[in-house]
Amino acid sequence: MTSSTAPLTSTRTAAVRLSGVTKDFGPVHAVQGIDLELQQGEIVAFLGPNGAGKTTTIDMILGLSKPTTGTATVLGLEPREAIARGLVSAVMQTGGLLKDLSVRETVQYTASLFANTRDVDDVLADAGITEIADRKVAKCSGGEQQRLRFAMALLSDPSLLLLDEPTTGMDVEGRRAFWSAIRRDAEQGRTVLFATHYLEEADQYADRIVLISHGRIVADGTGAEIKALASGRTVRFTLPDPDPETFARIAGVDGVEVRGDTVILHSSDSDAVARHLLTTTDARDLEINAKGLEDAFISLTGDAS
Numbered sequence: 216m217t218s219s220t221a222p223l224t225s226t227r228t229a230a231v232r233l234s235g236v237t238k239d240f241g242p243v244h245a246v247q248g249i250d251l252e253l254q255q256g257e258i259v260a261f262l263g264p265n266g267a268g269k270t271t272t273i274d275m276i277l278g279l280s281k282p283t284t285g286t287a288t289v290l291g292l293e294p295r296e297a298i299a300r301g302l303v304s305a306v307m308q309t310g311g312l313l314k315d316l317s318v319r320e321t322v323q324y325t326a327s328l329f330a331n332t333r334d335v336d337d338v339l340a341d342a343g344i345t346e347i348a349d350r351k352v353a354k355c356s357g358g359e360q361q362r363l364r365f366a367m368a369l370l371s372d373p374s375l376l377l378l379d380e381p382t383t384g385m386d387v388e389g390r391r392a393f394w395s396a397i398r399r400d401a402e403q404g405r406t407v408l409f410a411t412h413y414l415e416e417a418d419q420y421a422d423r424i425v426l427i428s429h430g431r432i433v434a435d436g437t438g439a440e441i442k443a444l445a446s447g448r449t450v451r452f453t454l455p456d457p458d459p460e461t462f463a464r465i466a467g468v469d470g471v472e473v474r475g476d477t478v479i480l481h482s483s484d485s486d487a488v489a490r491h492l493l494t495t496t497d498a499r500d501l502e503i504n505a506k507g508l509e510d511a512f513i514s515l516t517g518d519a520s
């Protein structure tokens with residue numbers, strides 16, 4: 216066994232390395248070949264729609280399931296080994312809290328289950344919940360409960376923190392308080408990977424966004440780079456027997472989708488494209504819409520079904 220000599224704190228060891236990872240559930244190909252390396256200290260968002268494969272991938276990083284093919288390592292170790300050494304913690308969406316305990320009692324109880332932990336008051340402070348330490352869990356808002364889960368996750372002082380859609384169902388204020396606690400903590404150098412559906416959340420809190428769709432990475436970059444993919448407008452219209460080639464040649468058109476008699480053009484100059492269509496073709500029922508993330512997924516994956 217070589218793991219006892221592994222250079223755990225070396226900046227050269229990736230926090231997470233996925234190589235050719237796939238995961239099948241019977242006939243469902245949930246993850247279809249992911250190669251990804253996260254450096255220590257990075258805050259990375261896994262951004263994708265429902266069913267993209269985010270949770271399945273996080274479960275493999277946590278060692279909760281094994282890849283069908285490919286390998287996953289955490290700080291150079293097998294995921295289960297990294298967990299056993301207290302190097303990884305997770306904040307999941309729900310569950311795991313006893314309603315009758317107070318916030319402090321919950322953290323104290325969790326701490327009592329481990330041999331070595333950080334000081335309870337310190338983790339309460341880091342999670343920003345010192346002032347509600349005596350409140351019963353049942354009386355805490357969704358955002359406060361998530362900050363409590365975050366405090367519990369900090370007890371082992373993990374190098375890697377995984378968050379699976381941690382702000383689902385929270386109001387704006389709960390979300391803001393939760394993320395400011397995470398962000399403050401991450402500034403100390405912890406690696407954070409979180410799954411989200413929201414481009415804004417990913418853009419605001421991550422240094423890097425990995426866009427995932429249908430079990431594959433379709434883009435990987437900064438918030439500005441990913442937002443550029445989701446910017447621009449679509450021009451939708453109907454025309455009998457449309458020819459995609461003709462539309463691709465119109466100045467300002469970046470992408471063409473044809474669904475029967477309906478055509479959707481992606482463009483950064485939708486006014487010019489609309490003017491051209493209305494003055495030189497028989498296009499009808501023309502609509503201009505702001506592009507969103509769903510359109511970015513469609514353009515990137517070519518999935519126009």
Ligand SMILES: Nc1ncnc2c1ncn2[C@@H]1O[C@H](COP(=O)(O)OP(=O)(O)OP(=O)(O)O)[C@@H](O)[C@H]1O
Nearest residue numbers: 240243244245263264265266267268269270271272
């Ligand atoms: N245990 C399982 N058995 C069968 N299919 C599964 C199982 N777990 C996940 N899947 C399927 O794998 C695909 C990926 O699911 P996954 O939960 O990883 O997506 P996700 O990106 O986390 O989605 P969401 O944002 O909805 O949580 C989906 O089609 C899902 O139905």
